[in-house]
Amino acid sequence: MKDHGMEDKLKGMGNKMKGEAKETWGNMTNDERTRAEGKADQLKGKFQESVGKAKDKLSD
Secondary structure, X not given: OOHHHHHHHHHHHHHHHHHHXXXXXXXXXXXXXXXXXXXXXXXXXXXXXXXHXXXXXXXX
């Protein structure tokens, strides 16, 4: 089912956007913890997108 790959990619994009917002907020408020959480969310999002792409390739 090709839907599974798309679901992971969408979740990944959401986590990347959330991470970018957190990182920006952390930069604006000079909050290192929020900045680090944002970077971690972005990495999680990139990983999820990679998983989604791999699932798509396997289902072809």
